[in-house]
Amino acid sequence: MLGAERTNAMLRHLGKPIRTVLHWQLAATAAMTIAAALLAGAQTAVSAAAGGSVSVVAGLASAFVASRSDAKSAGEILFGALRAEAVKLGIAVLLLWLVLANYAEVVVGVFVAAFIVTMLIFAMAFFVREY
Numbered sequence: 001m002l003g004a005e006r007t008n009a010m011l012r013h014l015g016k017p018i019r020t021v022l023h024w025q026l027a028a029t030a031a032m033t034i035a036a037a038l039l040a041g042a043q044t045a046v047s048a049a050a051g052g053s054v055s056v057v058a059g060l061a062s063a064f065v066a067s068r069s070d071a072k073s074a075g076e077i078l079f080g081a082l083r084a085e086a087v088k089l090g091i092a093v094l095l096l097w098l099v100l101a102n103y104a105e106v107v108v109g110v111f112v113a114a115f116i117v118t119m120l121i122f123a124m125a126f127f128v129r130e131y
Helices: 001-014 014-041 042-067 076-103 109-125
Strands: none
Touching: 014 042, 014 109, 042 076, 042 109, 076 109
16 A cells, blocks of 8 residues: 555645646546447557557656756746656657557557547646646
């Protein structure tokens, strides 16, 4: 139980918009995975789950980098945001490459579609209110 408590404490450190969007990403990934399984089988479902997971992991890493910043000026805030985006992009590219290079049965269209949908959901954090 110690691991779950530590994970919950780390997620509480993130702001409400990020937590909300991460939940949306996980829900969308689950929905796409279930739909893919029902419509096209197991390989397609695994591809959808992998595409969504790449986005969730990249977004979570970006959020942790952004939350660690103690910026005091506008320039520092901008630098922190750009650094978080660079981390997200780098991790996303790395994970996309790892899946495409190592999972021969990937259904590329579903994999990329799930990735794009969940990345767009992450962009919605801007519209989630803090209260």
